[in-house]
Amino acid sequence: MLLPIEVANVFSPDECKKIISTTDEKAYADARLIDGARQDNTRRARITWLDDTDKDEWVFRRLLDTVSEANRHHFKFGLEEFSERMQVAYYGAETEAFFDWHIDIGDGQFARHRKLTIVTQLSEDDSYTGGDLETNADGNVRRASRACGTAMLLPSFVLHRVTPVTHNARYSLTLWAHGPEFH
DSSP, X not given: OOOOEEETTSSOHHHHHHHHHHHTTSXXXXXXXXXXXXXXXXEEOEEEEEOSSGGGHHHHHHHHHHHHHHIIIIIXXXXXXXXXXXXXXXXXXXXXXXEEEEOSXXXXXXXXXXXXXXXXXXXXXXXXXXXXXXXXXXXXXXEOOOOTTOEEEEETTSEEEEOOEEESEEEEXXXXXXXXXXX
């Protein structure tokens, strides 16, 4: 069983603040599931997207390098592309935002080709309560590091969730690497 791994300091705290501040000018929308449905009993969060061009290219390049290194040394998946944009998620205490247990593979056009998920912590660890990213790859629940700038990489078929945020807000950055479907 391939367990998730963490990579510290993918972004500095100042770079995390910069990523969050670039989203201030973007419109956040209610998060939806792979099939496009909004289901508040499964996921309650707001999201926006970053592109891999122009002012956000440096973010994509950093994630690309992180994914490449982790895949080469740990996962060894056949990765071919990044078919989806980078997603910034806002989990606010005002709605007790969360994302229940799920996997990132599904029937969607891109979701069926997701191989590796990378979730990067953008918020300072002590700036909010709740909002823990947890995984369950082997029957054991593990909490991800809350250190700002730390990324967790996990096979897209691994169960994971974000517990409800009860104070302030948690920001995260997610990107998926794609390749041939798992069989």
